[in-house]
Amino acid sequence: MTEQTPPPPTTGCRTAPVLKQRGQREVFCGLTGIIWLHRKIQDAFFLVVGSRTCAHLLQSAAGVMIFAEPRFGTAILEESDLAGLNDAHAELDRTVEQLLARRPDIRQLFLVGSCPSEVIKLDLSRAAERLTQQFAPKVRVLEYSGSGIETTFTQGEDACLAAMVPVLPSSDTRELLVVGALPDVVEDQMLGLLADLGVGPVRVLPAHRIDDEVGIGPNTVFALTQPFLGETHAALERRGARHIAAPFPFGEEGTTAWLAAIAAAFDVPEETFTRVTEAPRRRARAAIAQAAAPLRNKSVFFFPDSQLEVPLARFLTRECAMSAVEVGMPYIHDAIHGPDLDLLPQGPQISEGQDVDLQLDRCRAARPDLTVCGLGLANPLEAEGLSTKWAIELVFTPVHFYEQAGDLASLFARPLRRKAILSPRVEAAE
Numbered sequence: 001m002t003e004q005t006p007p008p009p010t011t012g013c014r015t016a017p018v019l020k021q022r023g024q025r026e027v028f029c030g031l032t033g034i035i036w037l038h039r040k041i042q043d044a045f046f047l048v049v050g051s052r053t054c055a056h057l058l059q060s061a062a063g064v065m066i067f068a069e070p071r072f073g074t075a076i077l078e079e080s081d082l083a084g085l086n087d088a089h090a091e092l093d094r095t096v097e098q099l100l101a102r103r104p105d106i107r108q109l110f111l112v113g114s115c116p117s118e119v120i121k122l123d124l125s126r127a128a129e130r131l132t133q134q135f136a137p138k139v140r141v142l143e144y145s146g147s148g149i150e151t152t153f154t155q156g157e158d159a160c161l162a163a164m165v166p167v168l169p170s171s172d173t174r175e176l177l178v179v180g181a182l183p184d185v186v187e188d189q190m191l192g193l194l195a196d197l198g199v200g201p202v203r204v205l206p207a208h209r210i211d212d213e214v215g216i217g218p219n220t221v222f223a224l225t226q227p228f229l230g231e232t233h234a235a236l237e238r239r240g241a242r243h244i245a246a247p248f249p250f251g252e253e254g255t256t257a258w259l260a261a262i263a264a265a266f267d268v269p270e271e272t273f274t275r276v277t278e279a280p281r282r283r284a285r286a287a288i289a290q291a292a293a294p295l296r297n298k299s300v301f302f303f304p305d306s307q308l309e310v311p312l313a314r315f316l317t318r319e320c321a322m323s324a325v326e327v328g329m330p331y332i333h334d335a336i337h338g339p340d341l342d343l344l345p346q347g348p349q350i351s352e353g354q355d356v357d358l359q360l361d362r363c364r365a366a367r368p369d370l371t372v373c374g375l376g377l378a379n380p381l382e383a384e385g386l387s388t389k390w391a392i393e394l395v396f397t398p399v400h401f402y403e404q405a406g407d408l409a410s411l412f413a414r415p416l417r418r419k420a421i422l423s424p425r426v427e428a429a430e
């Protein structure tokens with residue numbers, strides 16, 4: 001593997017034909033986002049208005065002890081609520097009153113819709129307005145949907161952030177807003193790089209606390225750190241903010257391109273950019289070269305799941321020497337994913353949406369060396385001898401920016417290493 005990333009392809013995948021599918025999907029629902037958002041927004045509480053299934057999903061996925069006073073919970077809709085025998089709004093008001101009386105630390109309350117609340121058409125926006133009036137200014141009540149009927153699991157964060165944008169105050173200050181929930185250690189690295197470049201003031205959405213929040217206006221420029229923030233992108237543009245389009249900060253190349261786009265918007269001199277990025281770029285390239293050895297000349301197939309698929313395919317093909325067979329995304333937004341598609345060398349089938357049986361047929365026919373997919377598909381494919389990587393792991397693990405670039409390559413290399421270790425033993429056992 002070369003130490004340098006290859007030059008941009010003359011023709012990327014931005015204008016490649018897209019296979020659009022609208023069949024059965026195999027993905028987690030948007031409630032999953034609460035698992036990382038409740039850690040990030042430290043004065044918030046996420047109240048899911050849903051069923052026992054929703055409560056079990058959150059409890060088991062988040063792995064939080066029930067006596068640990070977590071910052072999320074479920075207002076259970078009983079059968080009588082679903083049958084319309086109770087006044088669900090009155091019950092929700094009572095639950096919220098009890099919660100806020102018991103937890104004075106809560107400053108932001110998110111009412112999170114689910115499949116059951118959507119099916120009975122419970123109007124959570126009306127409830128949020130009513131409860132905001134009741135509890136303002138101490139508590140702000142917002143609502144969004146995490147229902148699995150329409151959302152994939154990362155869209156929960158998108159819906160949450162998009163719900164926050166309209167209530168942020170107005171501002172005329174020229175500021176950079178970095179949008180997307182990152183692990184604190186990664187966020188600190190990013191803020192350190194931007195400070196060294198002389199870019200500022202820099203704000204982050206979501207902020208840790210409501211008092212840290214910023215204003216938005218026509219002088220706000222924003223950069224996304226997560227490729228699944230389509231609604232938030234649209235909401236920010238409606239407030240007059242301007243998006244800095246860039247590849248996403250995965251790998252050495254993506255991070256450099258992301259920082260370069262911001263540096264250009266803030267007139268950072270080229271020598272400053274080179275001085276600040278030279279050493280971390282070198283470290284990232286070395287770490288990738290070491291971690292990605294098992295990936296070289298291997299093929300990868302992406303099922304649509306996390307919405308990270310296009311930037312990750314760009315990273316794997318250009319920085320880890322893999323070839324992509326199919327790159328599936330739940331949704332493709334040109335304004336958000338275009339810069340990564342420009343860099344993705346032509347060849348893979350780009351697909352949007354899912355018809356899972358047809359896609360499984362394509363995957364089985366291609367027999368890729370590595371398949372990136374959801375948990376529900378991984379085990380059956382492993383049983384058929386295909387190596388898989390769980391898409392959800394890529395969202396839960398710190399993978400952005402230079403210092404995590406080697407770890408990102410390692411995440412993909414691990415299933416291939418495991419297979420290489422196990423294969424001789426399996427053959428011997430047979």
Ligand code: SF4
Nearest residue numbers: 029054114115147148
């Ligand atoms: S929101 Fe829907 S998909 Fe998600 S746990 Fe609840 S019932 Fe299941």
